[in-house]
């Protein structure tokens with residue numbers, strides 16, 4: 353079974369409104385997907401809000417007045433290049449069609465160039481082979497009416513919520529910079545051709561941190577020494593390969609503060625999410641590829657086997673004063689701050705991530721032969737509790753143990769079907785450890801712990817379980833260090849063995 357089918361079957365994610373045929377670009381999360389998404393969000397929250405003493409999370413609305421997006425530039429600039437099939441009327445993103453054909457980025461081509469490229473490469477409608485029309489722009493905003501006449505829109509990025517709340521929050525947090533405002537919330541984009549699971553959808557969750565600072569201090573970064581010798585995995589626009597360069601060596605190219613946050617983002621991926629380093633890179637975007645509001649722009653990318661290339665998970669954006677100046681102009685509110693007698697508009701460094709893309713990528717990286725080898729920090733459940741049989745008091749004992757372990761870990765109780773099938777279900781759900789109770793448990797208060805990745809099992813005392821599982825999750829202990837491996841029944845009963 354393929355990844356998407358397993359994810360739908362197991363309750364991770366599936367097409368929204370699927371009983372009505374679904375609409376492309378909209379996904380629902382089931383119980384396992386929701387748990388995993390929350391875990392990602394909590395890891396993100398703890399890590400990024402922990403980077404500054406004046407960093408806070410806020411919550412702002414999904415619907416905002418149209419003027420917000422006039423100020424931000426989205427009404428004018430937030431467009432993609434659309435081409436339509438003259439025969440079946442399907443819509444496509446012109447740059448994606450060219451990229452799929454050439455395996456090269458086409459984001460920098462204008463509409464005229466894209467129209468010519470499509471002709472030159474003989475690209476026809478992927479659905480019916482029909483002729484494709486002239487390339488034109490489509491604005492990606494979802495406009496709507498507020499009440500009977502006021503114009504509004506669903507926000508295409510959470511960032512704008514922080515910018516419009518800046519004045520209020522600056523004063524509420526005692527007028528200090530840097531000030532970090534984070535939002536984990538929905539964003540909406542009317543993507544022309546949503547595709548590739550939740551990599552490109554029309555409603556998605558972003559986790560974004562906006563750091564407001566004095567631009568004169570962009571080269572003052574208190575904690576820079578922490579990352580001075582730390583090597584970033586960078587792909588520059590003018591280079592073919594990834595280079596590993598320390599932050600200290602990059603000081604002539606990029607400001608200290610920007611480098612510091614590039615390092616912190618990389619550390620989040622490698623140390624917290626445990627992405628193998630060879631699957632990670634920070635990709636510099638050139639003038640044409642950069643978002644319209646950015647001065648420096650590196651994408652955060654993770655390699656996808658399924659799509660055979662690096663995919664964007666997030667970005668580190670130096671947005672300058674683009675947004676606050678725009679909002680000052682359109683709203684008429686003074687968004688300057690005065691600190692130690694100096695009056696200025698703060699600049700913004702933005703750390704921006706798509707939660708759904710990251711979750712999908714973690715699932716994709718860990719999926720092999722119907723097993724999700726998810727890192728315990730993001731797996732929906734940490735433990736599966738499996739009494740061998742329901743009778744002879746084992747079912748009750750198992751449920752008692754489940755209730756106790758649930759106080760400290762995310763646990764899943766399963767007492768139906770053969771143990772082998774339960775292990776297989778747990779493997780598909782990405783549960784890293786299985787606790788099995790058998791008849792010996794009733795006499796000696798021991799259970800087996802099964803390691804999903806090696807399928808090995810170790811017998812331990814129930815009273816030691818909490819400590820052992822805690823250390824396994826925090827990686828203080830390796831599975832083999834817990835105790836002696838026990839013989840497992842192989843093959844019979846549906847056991848998977850490596």
Ligand code: GAP
Pocket residue numbers: 508509510511541543550551552553554556558560643664665666667702704705706707708709710
């Ligand atoms: N505030 C800056 C901003 O929104 P972006 O590069 O347009 O920048 C940030 O989006 C992140 O949001 C992307 O790196 C990606 O992870 C996620 N994202 C963007 N469009 C998406 C879509 N259509 N579906 C899923 N995730 C998306």
